[in-house]
Amino acid sequence: MQMNPNKDTQLCMSLSGRPGNFGLRFHNHLYEQLGLNFYYKAFSSQDLPGAVAGIRALGIRGCGVSMPFKEDCIALVDELDASARAIASINTIVNTNGHLKAYNTDYIAVAQLLAGHGVPRESSFALRGSGGMAKAVASALRDGGYANGVIVARNEVAGRALASSLGYEWQAELGSLRPQMLINVTPIGMSGGPEAQQLAFDAEAIKAAQTVFDVVAVPPETPLILRARAEGKQVITGLEVIAIQALEQFVLYTGVRPSEEQFQKAVAFARP
16 A cells, blocks of 8 residues: 655554454555545554553544453543443544544444344344443444343343343343344454354354344454354344444544445455
């Protein structure tokens, strides 16, 4: 990718426990195609307060926030958009002259995907996870009219808190429950992780489901998605989530909304 940075180039970045290349390739591809004087770089950090202070001090225009920083960043910014405030989880920071405002474009992405895939609102579901991304997904489900759901989380405190805040039930394990939609919002199945080869739900639950949704984006075809496809289930992938949320971040950073064709080309270019 050709870059001609200069003193006026605006920097955007991401903070993640496990940095990947999707955001870097997606944003930089669109900057080049649209002739925007921006550059995007992925980072990790063991010093989150220092990293966020650096965003402010160095005039970095925007920052994508991924696991495990989505909740811890809240205390470090100046303002929460309604999307982040309602969920108490952020995935985007926009810096305007030193004022840091946080958003949650994960919520927007999930809501769009549920509607776009035509998942019936009366579908029962089980969502595995209780962290910041789980809050975004569960809130999008609640606000989309999906009332019959259970939060499956090993962390009882976090799991019960998430479930009760949104009117759902909590279980430590799925057990004999056989919901129509299964949603994984944990690192299970993520490349490079200790559970990279594992299924987030057991084979019988997958076989009984109608829709399987895995928020893990790397690899694009997780063990859960591969098994669901083999069973002929409708699937929603983490790649779809990160593409839409990245698009909304791009608009927040630049004020420019790419065409659908430009968006799809950027996704194809950035795909792992």
